[in-house]
Amino acid sequence: xxxxxxxxxxxxxxxxxxxxxxxxxxxxxxxxxxxxxxxxxxxxxxxxxxxxxxxxxxxxxxxxxxxxxxxxxxxxxxxxxxxxxxxxxxxxxxxxxxxxxxxxxxxxxxxxxxxxxxxxxxxxxxxxxxxxxxxxxxxxxxxxxxxxxxxxxxxxxxxxxxxxxxxxxxxxxxxxxxxxxxxxxxxxxxxxxxxxxxxxxxxxxxxxxxxxxxxxxxxxxxxxxxxxxxxxxxxxxxxxxxxxxxxxxxxxxxxxxxxxxxxxxx
Numbered sequence: 001x002x003x004x005x006x007x008x009x010x011x012x013x014x015x016x017x018x019x020x021x022x023x024x025x026x027x028x029x030x031x032x033x034x035x036x037x038x039x040x041x042x043x044x045x046x047x048x049x050x051x052x053x054x055x056x057x058x059x060x061x062x063x064x065x066x067x068x069x070x071x072x073x074x075x076x077x078x079x080x081x082x083x084x085x086x087x088x089x090x091x092x093x094x095x096x097x098x099x100x101x102x103x104x105x106x107x108x109x110x111x112x113x114x115x116x117x118x119x120x121x122x123x124x125x126x127x128x129x130x131x132x133x134x135x136x137x138x139x140x141x142x143x144x145x146x147x148x149x150x151x152x153x154x155x156x157x158x159x160x161x162x163x164x165x166x167x168x169x170x171x172x173x174x175x176x177x178x179x180x181x182x183x184x185x186x187x188x189x190x191x192x193x194x195x196x197x198x199x200x201x202x203x204x205x206x207x208x209x210x211x212x213x214x215x216x217x218x219x220x221x222x223x224x225x226x227x228x229x230x231x232x233x234x235x236x237x238x239x240x241x242x243x244x245x246x247x248x249x250x251x252x253x254x255x256x257x258x259x260x261x262x263x264x265x266x
Contacts, residue, residue: 003104007112011078017116020074024120025127027062027070032131046144046225054139055132056154059125060228063165066124067221072197075169078116079176080189082109083259087184102260110252113173121162121169129158145230161224164237167244168220172197174248178255181262214239217247 011017035051045064050057083106129138140148149157176193183189200218203209213219223240226233 003108004111007082007108008115011112011116014081016077016081020077020116020120021123023070023074024062024066024124025131027065028058028124028128028131031058031061032135035135046228047141050141051132052136054141054154055129055134055136056138056141056151056158057136058132059128059158060161062124062128063161063221063224067165067218068201069194069197071121071124071165071169072172073194074120075117075173076176076190076193079113079173080180080191080193081186082113082177083180083255084184084186084189088186103256106256106259110177113177114170117169117173118166121166122159125158125162129155143228143230144225147230157227161227164224164227164240165221167223167240168217171217171220171244171248171251174251174255178251178258181255181259215243215246217244220244 031051045061047057047060047064051061132138138151140150141154143149143157172193175196176189179189179192180186183192197218200216203216204213204218220240220243223236226236
């Protein structure tokens with residue numbers, strides 16, 4: 001717990017941490033300004049037409065748009081930097097000379113990355129609901145089955161959808177941590193994690209490779225929509241859980257193995 005809290009303190013004072021938190025709130029502010037100055041809504045996306053009806057729609061629309069680059073980027077900024085920056089600054093050698101095992105240091109960094117990713121998404125939801133409520137008010141919302149959902153249940157579903165959305169984000173974070181350990185270069189790890197997202201998106205679009213889509217991390221970003229149906233469709237959520245685990249666990253294990261065995265003086 002001591003090393004985990006120390007990692008959180010270090011994240012707190014890094015500029016990229018604050019930049020990421022600002023970035024997840026910015027789209028909601030943009031949506032609010034756009035709705036206040038224009039007469040049309042993004043009706044071609046899920047819950048886009050509800051932006052003018054309730055603030056509950058704001059974080060849901062942001063989940064859709066943020067999957068393309070924003071949330072993977074925010075995750076990669078921390079995951080790709082969490083270990084590499086210690087190598088680059090030479091501080092890892094100092095940390096490991098203390099009575100702290102390598103595994104403890106590694107899992108503290110993993111825990112800090114997960115905590116930051118969760119915090120970023122919670123900030124996004126709260127910021128979206130606040131910005132949306134100012135512009136459109138806080139009212140019931142129609143789910144994807146066309147049934148009205150009250151405000152209390154709507155709030156639960158929005159936060160639940162965000163939890164489902166975290167699964168592919170954490171899989172990307174695992175890849176970022178692996179690159180952070182393997183390359184020892186923050187820029188390479190951040191760009192590499194983001195490029196994985198773009199590459200998987202490209203595979204989704206290629207006609208001859210569509211059979212791979214159910215097993216790609218990026219395809220799981222839509223699983224949260226199963227919660228917004230009546231009755232709830234648990235199938236895509238369960239599928240996303242094991243697919244994301246299938247990606248995340250090998251990357252995390254490889255990162256741990258490399259971190260605990262590599263000569264930090266090399």
